[in-house]
Amino acid sequence: MSAVIDTPRPGQDRARFLQTNTATREPWLVRLVLLVLGVGFFAIFLLLPLITVFVEALRKGLDTYGWAIHDSDVLSSIGLTFLTVLFVVPLNVLFGLAAGWAIAKFEFRGKQILITLIDLPFSVSPVIAGLSYMLVFGARGWLGPWLIDHDLKVMFAVPGIVMATTFVTFPFVARELISLMQSQGREEEEAAVVLGASGLATFVRVTLPNIRWGLIYGVILCNARAMGEFGAVSVVSGHIRGETNTLPLEVEILYNEYNFAGAFAVASFLCVLALVTLLVKWWVERRVHSGDAS
């Protein structure tokens, strides 16, 4: 592994060294300004809104909070969100592994184009992603009539939501794996094949163990984004309450109905999911950076 990963937290040790060394210490005014800017920014733009969500959610007491969460539409939106994640994450793991494997281990024409295209969902607005799916799979879209003839419902239904979310979250696993697999090269796989391992055995016993933490890291990011996706899903879901509303869509609807307690209650639930994800991410990062060999 690279030197950065071998040494635990080189940045922190370095920072402490620079701080204690009079030759490299910044003047106190500079330190103060930077600190105030950094902490102030974090407090106003990140921490304050997060606290507000929880405060607003609990403003009318725990009873109202519980009632808001137990609403049947809300429960169905929670279910739909989890269902979506259940499809999206494995799909992206599959695509990510395939893309990472292809890009890192093989030479082919158009490789650079593929690497660039994988980032497309990051640069395209999710709303546009949703709209383009509409144009392809919607009732008046290219494949619309064919889908209707065969009684397949894609738009305004779960398949559409899964597809839109998959599109938006595609780069998370793929990018993580591509850079990791590229840095690891293909020598270990070649060694395994020379030693008589089949393709599958090489993948399971050599490739997968080497990328597992990167893979988990990608899955966590993908999962977080999949739960929170709004724009693309908003276009393709059709906002059918109790049927095609995911958690973020439900928050918007409740808010637009002036049901602030409900909206913030559901929002706080999403926030808790996000915080749990961050916690897991932090733990995985520590594993990755400690260069765990076992």
Place this chain on the structure above:
Amino acid sequence: MSIRISSIHKQFGTFTALDSVTLDFPRGELVALLGPSGCGKTTLLRIIAGLETADSGEVFLDGREASNSSVRERQVGFVFQHYALFRHMTVFENVAFGLRMKPRAERPSDSDIRRRVHELLDLVQLDWLAERYPAQLSGGQRQRIALARALAVEPQVLLLDEPFGALDAKVRKELRRWLRRLHDDLHISSIFVTHDQEEALEVADRIVVMNHGKVEQQGTPEEVYSHPASPFVYHFLGSVNFFHGRVEGNALQVGDTDLGPNDSEELNAGDHFVACSRPHELELVPADSASAGLLVKVSRLFRFGALARLELDGQGEQAGQIYEAEVPLTSVDALALQEGSLVRIRAGALRVFPAAAPDEVLATNPVAPVSVAPGPGLASAVNA
């Protein structure tokens, strides 16, 4: 296993890595593929292993055409330059990997695997590291483990790609002696790739010198060192002085100086040539000597023991040329040479090769060689 490769050609885009290479590797020999980086030696090794496919040509393993057999069927052991140990497995598991990958019918029992792995770790003298991970080992230890891992499946041939390239000089030297002994004990056919001439000369039974995708020469270390077949081989195996000139009448003429009679059948009057001579083959004669010799100026003079090494600058038409001589200290003292003195050099032994016209000849410099004068059909450029 005997290996035969026949008219192998390999192209990477516009770059020709191997240009119809034909070679024989008899059973049981330790052969070095020697050449500068980019000469195609590693590609050739990977083609033999099946990790790369040739554009055309055939590989015969024990007389059987192997171009279409998979890597797994070839029974080769491969040692990578950067070891390629499985980083998430212990040393023990690394060495056991090949045995565990055998088809169920041939797979040894767990206790047999354990015994075999420990035998191999004993062989590479690293049994005490069995439970460590590769990251916890030094470079030399990793390479020995990689060797043990390759030997575990009892390969018919061992292929080593710059096996000591990533190690420091001392460990390198130790390991190559050790490899030689191991080869003598195991009698396994081995081919190793190197760009280090000293390594090839010291370890190999036979050396194949490659340049620009072609075989320049092959033979025993003695043969290729003492009788280089081209200026490139001369230059690549040790220091050499190049003299560029033209055959006039029956004389090898360098500028105004007559280096001696032309006894090469390849050269006719009027042909350009490049003559090669090792530093220890040069003799010094007084500058005012009547007998011919190339006039040079001593630019540096080092004495070590009974020998002196001189750096000599060409004069007149040969200005800009640098020659290197290694002579007994007595002959330096007899001529009372100092830095700045003029002296004539004569070659005791000289090999002459046809060359391109002088204006196409690249600068030569035996002290810090950058490129070699190309003869017809001999491409140049050496990575010093």
